[in-house]
Amino acid sequence: MRRFPSKLPEVGTTIFTVMSRLAAEHSAINLSQGYPDFSPPPRLVELVGAHMRAGANQYAPMPGWLALREAVAQQVLAIHRRSICAESEITVTAGGTEAIFCAVQAVVHPGDEVILLEPAYDSYEPSVRLAGGTAVRVPLMRPRFDVDWERVRSAIGPRTRLLVVNTPHNPSGAAFARCDLEALADAIRGTDALVLADEVYEHMVYDGGLHHGMLGHEELAGRSLVVSSLGKTYHATGWKVGYCIAPAELTRELRKVHQFVQFSVASPLQAAFADFMTEAPAHRLELAAFYQAKRDHFCGLLGRTRFRCRPSAGTYFQLADYSAVSDLPDVEFTRRLTIEHGVAAIPVSVFSAPPPAERLVRFCFAKDEATLDAAGERLAQI
Numbered sequence: 001m002r003r004f005p006s007k008l009p010e011v012g013t014t015i016f017t018v019m020s021r022l023a024a025e026h027s028a029i030n031l032s033q034g035y036p037d038f039s040p041p042p043r044l045v046e047l048v049g050a051h052m053r054a055g056a057n058q059y060a061p062m063p064g065w066l067a068l069r070e071a072v073a074q075q076v077l078a079i080h081r082r083s084i085c086a087e088s089e090i091t092v093t094a095g096g097t098e099a100i101f102c103a104v105q106a107v108v109h110p111g112d113e114v115i116l117l118e119p120a121y122d123s124y125e126p127s128v129r130l131a132g133g134t135a136v137r138v139p140l141m142r143p144r145f146d147v148d149w150e151r152v153r154s155a156i157g158p159r160t161r162l163l164v165v166n167t168p169h170n171p172s173g174a175a176f177a178r179c180d181l182e183a184l185a186d187a188i189r190g191t192d193a194l195v196l197a198d199e200v201y202e203h204m205v206y207d208g209g210l211h212h213g214m215l216g217h218e219e220l221a222g223r224s225l226v227v228s229s230l231g232k233t234y235h236a237t238g239w240k241v242g243y244c245i246a247p248a249e250l251t252r253e254l255r256k257v258h259q260f261v262q263f264s265v266a267s268p269l270q271a272a273f274a275d276f277m278t279e280a281p282a283h284r285l286e287l288a289a290f291y292q293a294k295r296d297h298f299c300g301l302l303g304r305t306r307f308r309c310r311p312s313a314g315t316y317f318q319l320a321d322y323s324a325v326s327d328l329p330d331v332e333f334t335r336r337l338t339i340e341h342g343v344a345a346i347p348v349s350v351f352s353a354p355p356p357a358e359r360l361v362r363f364c365f366a367k368d369e370a371t372l373d374a375a376g377e378r379l380a381q382i
């Protein structure tokens with residue numbers, strides 16, 4: 001075969017795949033890739049089976065099962081007091097990642113600039129590059145990973161098409177305050193920039209805090225594509241069901257891409273989610289307390305180690321500073337941690353370019369207590 005040029009020459013395999021594979025090879029406790037080690041609600045699983053038996057086995061409508069889109073619209077109304085049109089403003093996607101990819105392809109033209117706040121989730125930049133755009137990276141401020149809106153403003157130029165925000169933020173756990181929404185609206189007012197908001201951890205905000213998402217802000221709601229994830233909320237990441245909410249005009253463009261990337265998402269899963277969201281609204285309401293208890297338990301365990309917990313306001317991730325444990329760079333450190341100590345974590349530097357010289361790893365605490373206890377014991381021995 002003749003040599004052909006790669007479209008993504010600098011991209012390797014995602015860090016989540018690499019670390020989960022390494023964890024499996026070494027039988028390590030896997031706190032790297034973000035997913036629960038417990039099951040979805042039994043009733044939700046039952047509903048999937050019931051819908052399969054009842055015949056929901058062929059293609060779902062391209063934009064998503066209408067009952068599911070209606071359940072999502074109901075939820076947005078309950079949370080943000082905003083009425084969303086299920087028909088024209090919601091698209092069900094194969095997880096948050098597909099929604100992000102399609103949103104970027106739909107709005108970014110060759111030569112456009114897209115602002116990413118780093119550490120930035122690993123799929124953002126490749127999506128931008130495949131659309132012919134250029135990523136402009138703005139670092140979040142340390143130690144709390146809040147947004148430096150002055151720097152964002154100065155990064156915005158005539159070619160800025162999109163600003164990608166992620167709240168609550170993976171990997172840091174930082175969450176927007178109301179004033180961040182105001183600052184974001186200020187920053188893009190009078191420009192052509194749109195917002196892509198990755199809000200897949202929207203129901204995991206702790207310590208009594210609220211989720212400040214784009215749909216809670218009139219101006220931002222009018223120019224944002226908001227991505228969420230049913231897999232994250234309902235402990236079913238492997239089902240790959242998410243959605244994107246955007247004004248009709250943007251949704252039309254998004255669907256032009258979605259219909260050729262995915263066409264439509266698994267019917268029985270969508271039907272089951274529609275029923276379950278309507279039957280059990282308490283699930284999402286209890287999620288923050290459920291995960292906050294896990295966060296606190298895990299931080300208690302880390303308190304008996306030489307790792308130092310950073311504050312985590314949301315998501316199911318916990319950053320820990322390991323500078324008292326090792327001088328190794330984080331990529332090498334997480335390899336050794338997995339192979340020699342049996343606990344897998346995600347190195348944080350891989351989400352920034354160039355990688356900052358900090359000693360931080362990300363642990364996922366969406367695990368049963370026994371898993372966290374076992375990991376805590378191993379980490380305490382280092």
Ligand code: GLN
Pocket residue numbers: 014016017032033034035097170
């Ligand atoms: N969002 C998950 C994480 O941050 C990973 C999802 C994936 O591996 N594609 O760990």
